[in-house]
Amino acid sequence: MNITQTKPSLPLPPGKFGLPIIGETIGFLRDADFIEKRVKKYGSLFKTSIFGRPTIVLVGAEANRFILTNDKYFAIAWPQSTKILLGPLSLSVQEGSQHQSRRKLLSYAFQPKALAGYLPSMERITLEYLQKWEKLGKLTWYPQLRDYTFDVASSLLVGEDSSFETNISQLFKDWCDGLFTIPIPLPWTKFGRALYCRKEILDHIEKIVLRRQAEQNPGQDALGLLLQAGDDEGNGLSLAELKDQVLLLLFAGHETVTSALGTLCLCLAQHPEVLALARAEVLQVAPDGCLTAENLRQMTYLEMVLKEVLRLVPPVGGGFRKVVKTCEFNGYSIPEGWVALYQIAHTHEDSSIYSQPEQFDPERFSPERAEDKQKPFGYLPFGGGMRECLGKAFAQLVMKVFAAHLVRDYTWELLPNQSLELIRVPTPHPKDGLQVNFRRSLPL
Ligand code: HEM
Incomplete structure (x- = not known):
């Protein structure tokens, strides 16, 4: 394969731009098979137009490696709706040296020492929620899971407990629903509603920041680190940032x-x-139900289960980059000014990497099979390169703590007459919210 600066004669990838301005955005957002259909028709590299910009979709491990390791050709480029809703001073929008310095600063909140410090609070919140669900018995789980993860993030990263009691978790839901939309700022559009929510959430955050600024000790959580940070002249971060x-x-x-x-x-x-095997492991490794960094590490089967979850339904399906310098890939030109979209979900479905990729099969991650190790960038739920997920270790820890307590002590059945269809945008979730009957399991 040849990856060099392009010769003028190289063709553009096959594909269609669709309608003027909106291009193929509606199909991209609504049709779960949008990429698959085009890969069948055009191959693993095709052009389209999404969110008002000419875009090249690149599918496969090799393409991921190309995009995520060639910073001279690609830079971050969120769709306009996402960019506006995240805000101009957000780390995920920042570029160059500013991005690097903020990333370095925030990474302290996710280092092993910080993570070990989060464990007791993570466990406490997890147990509170599990007991709450046990009392409910029948429940629509997805919104409850959202309250739980929001509580964990706000408590551990920002030092705010029980935020779900305010309606901020609902504001976040509506804000998220606007992230990947056509940015028409009218009150009845998803984007318009999300803009309103952004303002409300920022007002709420401002109160938290001002309160924390007034405290003597800023603390070591993510907000504490941001409050202590300064530029070379010793100026702190602005309130807006x-x-x-x-x-x-x-x-x-x-x-x-x-x-x-x-x-x-x-x-x-x-x-x-799978639940039975995971449960047996947790009971063996942590018989008293007390989790430590060490016994979590020993739960290797549970680890495989969680890896398989992130392979089968990756929460982030791919990532947008702008092409900052014309380049070529597999004989096609990737022109400057266009957008490149790398694919996580479709890489994880590649049958040349994963045997029967549509199956839920945690053993594929066993040391003997290690399917994810076959190709670099063939398994990338957290992305890769200099924009790799900053919260990867935090996410893995929350997932493991939650899963360990859940499989150890509980059992649940799906209630009948519900749709389990996955809605993919903004992040994959079951259409009817995952309705279950939840109870404590019988001792083994
Ligand atoms: C299972 C959970 C998670 C998944 C699958 C995930 C996935 C990702 C992916 C794929 C990216 C890169 C996007 C791109 O290439 O454009 C990313 C970036 C990011 N993630 Fe996560 N993430 C998760 C949890 C978290 C958590 C818990 C946090 C923070 C506490 C977090 C913070 C971030 C940040 C700040 C970035 C932007 C990094 C940058 O631009 O330098 N993520 N995440």
Whole structure:
């Protein structure tokens, strides 16, 4: 394969732009098979127009590697709706040296020492929610999972407890619903509603920031680190930036994890044999139910289950980049000014990497099979390169703590007459919210 600066004669990838301005955006957002259909027709590299911009979709491990490791050709480029809703000072929008310095700063909140410190609070919140669900018996789980993950993120990253008691979790839901939309700022559009929610959430965050600024000790959570940070002249971060960064952490810290936990709960309900194996492991490794960094590490089967959840239904399906310099890939030109979209979900469905990719099969991650190790960038639920997920270790920890307590002590069945169809945008979630009968399991 040849990856160099393009010769003028190279063709553009096959594909169609669709309608003027909106291009193929509606199909991209609504048709779950949008990419698959085009891959069948044009191959793993095709052009389209999404969110008002000419876009090249690149599918496969090799393409992921190309995009995620070639920073001279590609830079972050969220759709306009996402960019506006995240805010201009958000880490995920920042570029160059500013991005690097903020990323370095925030990474302290996700280092092993910080994570070990989060464990007791994570467990406490998890047990509170599990007991609440046990009392409810029948429940629509997905919105409850969202409250749970939001509580974990706001408590551990921003130091705010029980935020779900305010309606901020609902504001976040409506804000998320506007992330991938055509940005028409009218009150009745999803984007218009999301803009309103952004303002409301920022007002709420401002109060938290001002309160924390007034305290003597800023603390070591993510907000504490941001409050102590300064530029070379010793100036602290502006209030506007603090607000955008907290908004990002709260959003990124809970929406994706909710999706992953929803898939975990669904897959375990459908695969009782996997639940039984995971349960036996947790009971053996942590007989008293007390979790530590060490016994969590020993839960290797549970680890495989969680990896498989993130392979089968990755919460983030792919990522947008702008092409900053014309380049070529597999004999096609990738022109400057266009957008490139790399694919996580479709890479995870590649049958040249994963045997029977549509099956839920945690053993594919066993040391003997190690299917994910076959190709670099063939398994990438957290993305890769310099924009790899900052909260990866935090997310893995919450998922494991939640899963360990859940499989150890509980059992649940899916209620009949519900749609389990996955809605993919903004993050994959079951259409009817995952209705279950939830109870404590009998001792083994
Ligand atoms: C299972 C849960 C999660 C998944 C699957 C996930 C996935 C991802 C992916 C794929 C990206 C890269 C997007 C791209 O390439 O454009 C990303 C970026 C990011 N994630 Fe996560 N994430 C998860 C949880 C979290 C959590 C818990 C946090 C924070 C507490 C977080 C914070 C971030 C941030 C700040 C970025 C932007 C990094 C940058 O631009 O430098 N994520 N995430």
